[in-house]
Amino acid sequence: MKRTAGLWIDHRKAFIVTLTDNGAETLQILSGVDKQRGRMDGVRLNEKFESHKVAADDRQQRDYAGHMDAFYRNVMDKIKGSGSILLMGPGEAKGEFKKFMDRHGSENTVVMVEADDKMTDPQIVAKTREYFLEKDTKLGD
Numbered sequence: 001m002k003r004t005a006g007l008w009i010d011h012r013k014a015f016i017v018t019l020t021d022n023g024a025e026t027l028q029i030l031s032g033v034d035k036q037r038g039r040m041d042g043v044r045l046n047e048k049f050e051s052h053k054v055a056a057d058d059r060q061q062r063d064y065a066g067h068m069d070a071f072y073r074n075v076m077d078k079i080k081g082s083g084s085i086l087l088m089g090p091g092e093a094k095g096e097f098k099k100f101m102d103r104h105g106s107e108n109t110v111v112m113v114e115a116d117d118k119m120t121d122p123q124i125v126a127k128t129r130e131y132f133l134e135k136d137t138k139l140g141d
Contacts, residue, residue: 005082006128
């Protein structure tokens with residue numbers, strides 16, 4: 001069996017399952033970004049010149065994008081050399097990560113992108129094993 005990986009990713013964490021001939025290895029990476037912050041986390045100041053005390057929206061967006069790029073780069077480094085990747089997760093993060101991989105010339109190949117909402121770590125491992133075992137079985141026919 002070639003080295004393959006399953007990756008469940010959202011904006012807060014990534015869970016990586018790497019399959020080799022020796023079994024499965026797992027790794028969780030936290031992004032450190034909880035969500036995009038709003039206007040002072042929703043608190044409105046009752047002082048004059050409030051606009052001078054609130055960070056500009058474009059700066060907040062750039063900061064958020066910078067954090068996500070660092071997170072995606074870290075995840076991409078951890079799956080380097082895995083060959084085939086099964087990409088799973090809720091929301092937009094899986095698509096953003098695939099575009100990030102394409103933009104940065106990843107050597108890995110995303111074989112499937114699948115929308116999966118909440119999954120436990122053992123479910124992610126089982127789904128990854130099932131997908132690649134089924135794929136290897138079909139190739140062997």
